Amino acid sequence: MNTVILGSGKGSNAEAVLRAQAGQLLGNARIKAILADVHDAGILRIAQENGVENHSLEGGSFKTKLDERTEEIWIEKIRLLDPELIVLAGFMRVLKSPFLDAFGGRVINLHPSLLPSFKGLDAINRAFEYGVGITGCTVHWVNEEIDGGRIIAQSPVRIMTGDTLEMVEQKVHAVEHMLLPAVIRDLSTGAIPFPET
Numbered sequence: 001m002n003t004v005i006l007g008s009g010k011g012s013n014a015e016a017v018l019r020a021q022a023g024q025l026l027g028n029a030r031i032k033a034i035l036a037d038v039h040d041a042g043i044l045r046i047a048q049e050n051g052v053e054n055h056s057l058e059g060g061s062f063k064t065k066l067d068e069r070t071e072e073i074w075i076e077k078i079r080l081l082d083p084e085l086i087v088l089a090g091f092m093r094v095l096k097s098p099f100l101d102a103f104g105g106r107v108i109n110l111h112p113s114l115l116p117s118f119k120g121l122d123a124i125n126r127a128f129e130y131g132v133g134i135t136g137c138t139v140h141w142v143n144e145e146i147d148g149g150r151i152i153a154q155s156p157v158r159i160m161t162g163d164t165l166e167m168v169e170q171k172v173h174a175v176e177h178m179l180l181p182a183v184i185r186d187l188s189t190g191a192i193p194f195p196e197t
């Protein structure tokens, strides 16, 4: 299953996916390429260190979405990679219908909270400040609504009284690093079905 990862940041989740691939733990999935909208994003370095095709593309005139022309460029570039799955791993732009339709809705996103709680930016911090006892991470299908697509899988994280924000962040990232490769594996083997198009 040809898989393309999009990211904007550090790339620790892409790294976890590549580690799973190296350990034959990614089922029939193969990471074809990693694309970023930030030219010096850590995720691109991780791709390079692992010998994975990688591209930095301009994000265009908006900060949190792709403008029309930029979106066309991204679609063209990704089409050439012929993906059966697109994984948003810390990709900080909202993708809308032209993009989602171009890839038959086969786009998943990783979010650092137990959706539908704490949609949007800064989710770990907001859950921590709110004082919830359990947070976690979610992998979901991407639709037009921000962090609103159907949930595929979740992992919980317990927040203990003495935990600092940094500790909670570490715990959430640790479960993300296990959940995302497992979901990609299960999609590649058919254990998790793709949506009907």
Ligand code: GAR
Pocket: 007, 008, 009, 010, 011, 012, 013, 014, 043, 089, 090, 091, 092, 110, 111, 112, 120, 121, 122, 123, 137, 173, 176
């Ligand atoms: C992850 O925690 C992911 O859940 C989050 O960005 C981080 C990326 O980390 N995504 C979002 O907040 C999307 N709304 P990474 O670059 O180290 O994989």
